[in-house]
Amino acid sequence: MVENRSLGQKLDWAVYITFFVVVLCLPLLTDDVFWLNRISKFLVFGLLGLAIALSWGYAGVLNLGQGLFFGLGAYMFAMSLKLKSTTSLQQGSDKPVPDFMVWNAEPGSPTELCCIVPGSWLWLPFQSQTFGMIMAIVLPIVVAFVVGSAIFRLRVSGVYVAIITLALVLLVRLLIIDAQPITNGFNGLTDLGWLELFGIEFDPYMYETYYLVAVSCCLIMLAARWLVSTRAGLILQSTRDDANRSRYLGYDVAAYQIFFFVVSAAIAGFAGMLYVVAAEFASPTFLDISFSISMVVWAAVGGRSSLIGAVIGAVLINSIEASVSETEIFKEAWKLIIGVIFIFVVLLLPRGIAGVARDFARWLEDKHLLSTSKRG
Amino acid sequence: MKNRRQFLKESSALGAASFLAPSIYAGTAAGASELEVGVLFSLSGGLAMIEKSLSDATLMAIEEINAAGGVNGMMIKPILEDGASDPKTYNEKASKLVIRDRVPTVFGSYTSASRKAVLPVFEKRNNMYFYPTYYEGYECSKNVVYTGAVPNQQLSNFIPWIFKNLNKKKFFIVGSNYVYPREMAKVCKILIEQNGGETVGDEYLELGHSEWGAMVSKIKNSGCDVVLSNVVGGSVISFYREWKNQGMTHDKLPICASVTSELEVAAMGAEFAVGSYASFPYFQAINTDANNSFVERYRKFVNDPNAPTHHALESSYFQVYLWKQAVEKAGEATPDAIREGIKGQVFDAPNGRVTVDPDNLHTYLTPRICQYKDDGQGTIVDEYSEPLQPLPYSAYGETANDMYCKESGLDTSKL
């Protein structure tokens, strides 16, 4: 049995290492900066898949509003990058303000960030890029903690969590669009400056940005994997299987669920921040229902209870979408193909790609055991 | 302080942008027979119903130009991409066209949101974007040519006309909740005030909102005598239908719209729009040989004998010709050359003569007002004798003599 497990684990690690090597060596193989940028966006989506796998696969909590945390992270960071962009700011006053604020202000308003439109003082601290970065993670954490506490302390579970998160993301989307004077409404935050870290400017089409995203992605994958193998992670998984039993055993089930809900939100917020770096804009469409559901689909395709599976699922689906939609004959029909893929994966591969891989690993193990027992 | 733009150019020249050196643009190499351009509209998703027609009009212009011998002897080869009604996809496809396919120009976008999402790509990589839709103004980019109307071209004739000819003074302004309607409302209010009228209400609804019961009832009780609608998309249909449903008629309380084109009228059913007004530089009803022939060619091109044509569609069509003339004038198809070539370019479009303003790269268009009839077409009730200069900053006091957006850039001190 021991040997058995170690083989499975070895295979698991082999997949991780292969993935890391491929991701990190990709820039050496191609000089197509467009595809590098595209892959970096897909890796960000991979993080979203991972966040879903963490809450859905490990905690059994399906969040249909993960876009909320992604969007919050993106907006927080985009706000500070917007204030770094000299091309889209209103010059000529001491504190330059974003262009759209001028336009949403009453004529004759003072062109100062503090008070050009009601609520614009919220932007003041975002003059510091570091503040934007911190908020991109802290705000999702705070929101997730409040929402998660309400949901899990009241022992709401299953589909009802999904419906609440769904309604929540719709609500916040509505509010962001309505708060046009300070959020630029439906157009979102565009024309941003570039992230600057340690004196390096991150042009989204340069290797630096790709490595920033790729390395962050790899590190978060490792951290998440470590987290689920800790005691807390194991308790959580037993909670997923039988919440009441864990409760009888004396665990504060809600606390574990809230913790993982928050971690998942933090990852999504961080992903939002990375996305802004790679795509140079933030938009309320990040909070669209269809985007949040897409994340769940990515995780399902990759394998909902496999972290790396979810990442690979996201990268794979997005690559297929991109390639198919750019193939001449499928130009108008590509969504059809995506729809068919979803249906087939759910029907035929209920445990996703990771499930197939595990079956394959098990088959290998059986063969391996058989051959060793014969030898023995 | 070092000029930021300058810095961006330098830094990107070191790395990624070395791919973007002018010499690699398709068609600029000697002897090439094809000139690639990007065509980026939504072919799927919620906006496809409108954007597909813009994409078709663009392709039709390209086909016509190719049939007539191309540009400088080169055939235009469109690279068609699907923006999927999603700014994320728009952004990604724009960078594909600019960075990977290295086209010198992209024609595309219907909504402001999608234009804003692609703009950084064009500005930071110094490429050219041709945008065919009427929009809210307040943009002064050296990388976009705007061939749709800006607020002053839709409203500065409309509001005074309403006062003079309809004799209405109390306005209720209603729009979808995003930039364009809000900006239009702002310009409206200024014009209403100038003409001695009154704004009794100014309300917004979600994009795609279809439940108009409460809003129409509110308008009914507001005491207004005219409604100015900046509602866009599918909401327009629900609005006009609910209008009639609650017993309102356009002869007593007319809806005067900035977005209700032939497309929306056909979709709601002509009987719901009869008697309402709209202001656009182009209507299908323009009765000139040029336009009749255009409508006929378009219907043949899309294989639909009833297809309506409308303002953004017409702009999508003629902007390709403007671009062709710019390339021919410049002699090469690089973004910088096209920008120089497009300045002051003149073309006889289906709606009449259009000219690209050399300063702000917006287009001179002829404002028109029409009243819809029961066949879904408009009767043109007012028309400028010549094209009107585009003033993207008219809400901030921009006038023809005092332009904010100049060739040298935006004069922000005036805002």
Added chain:
Amino acid sequence: MSNILFIGLSLSSILLLIALGLSITYGAMGVINMAHGELVMIGAYTAVLSGLYLNLNLFLALPLAFLVSAGVGLAVERVIIRRLYGRIIDTLLATWGVAILLQQLIRLEFGLSFFNIHVDGLGPGFQSFPIPAFLSENFDIFGFTVQPYRSFIIVLTIALTFLTWFLMYRTSLGTQVRAIMRNPQMAAACGIDVNRISAWTFAYGSGLAGVAGVLLAGFKAVIPDMGESVVVDGFLVVVVGGVGSLFGTLLSAAVLGQINGVFAILTNDIVARAIVFGVVIFLILLRPNGLFGFKSR
């Protein structure tokens, strides 16, 4: 005041119209059918096309749309859903794929445009569906202005709700459906053909979506993605009402519609919608089983 109540009532009736089919497919069968909106859309297109080609008016389009949407629903159930009973999240994902598929099929005119065949009334553009003149002309009764189309929707929705109640609670078929809903294995062990009944139930719920589509076509743009926005509202109504409770769905539609209507008049539609979302979240937090849900699920 009566005016505000009427607006609320008409909002409620639309919500109920959409939620009714869902309360069957989700409530009774545990299927989160994300393609419900697309079945609504197919109903609307059926109305448009039958008007164009068969010259059918609104009243004749209703039963036809019911049959067409029911047929599509039946096909979806037979091919996909039946393999997924009991896997509620998987039904959500698979029907999400179905939704994309149906939308794209309509947009591509059933693939005919590949062969250069154009079906007038299909395709990506807006479609127009005429409503009979006598349903669009207001008239007065006792000083109260009657809006015939809205009233027609309200009356028809009530009739459909009653019909559904009757089918579910007063027929043998309904007993079988309710038995399956509570305990499919015991139902099978009692001789109920779970597969067949489930398929018919799903078809019925889908058919109701088709009817909703025809009525929505009377005041909404008919476009391939018109269903996207309605399906979420439908789910919120069903969940707040309590899964599997027809009365709960009715009550929740009535309450949410009135809240929306009253706040839309008092403030504006955006605030009203935000309040509705807030109320929904609050209600589900406090009563996860809905206003009238039973606890067994």
Added chain:
Amino acid sequence: MLDVKNLNSFYGRSKAIQDLSIKVLDGAVFAVLGRNGVGKTTLLRTILGLTDKCEGSIKLNGTEITDKPTFERARAGVAYVPQGRMIIPDFSIKDNILMGGFASSKGRRIPDLVAELFPYLMENLERPGGVLSGGQQQQLAIARALASDPKLLLMDEPTEGIQPNIVEQIEECITRLNRELKLTIVLVEQNVDFARKAASHFAMIENGTCKVDGKIEALTAKIVSQYMTI
């Protein structure tokens, strides 16, 4: 009546019944015995086709039913009184009984015998099933099974969690059903004393397979201690 041969049955990937064969004669009361979790309940569920997958042969009166869906087995005369009764709490007692009638060829009605056996149920037909006590629910489950006009009755631990005085009534009921209606009964039991009183035959199950079977008289204390004590 019931002939099960080389049966294998699965939940997902795991095998719960292994190569099991039993034969239930017409008119027998057949007790299936064994420890917790050896596959007794699974055996009943497999006979009804409620497991994920099964291999082997199940014959009812000589007809192969292995590949038939559950509802057809029910209509062929197999009735089920499951563990935990599975009464539908918000159905009335009447509706609960009539549910069984979907499998009956004689239409949906309450059999006369039910009225005779369970007068309490008849007096409270309109009350919801959920308010009944455990014993009453057991009666209701039996009534439901009888409404399907069965030939073979599968009962899963009918005495579990029920007061001793009611256990006697249920035992009597089983005997009457067997004698008066000529019902063949398969009874899953943990309670050996009850099985000895009620059954005519037995099978001892372990690890999903039948270890010993025969007439009830052959159920010796040794067999019981070997297979049933913990």
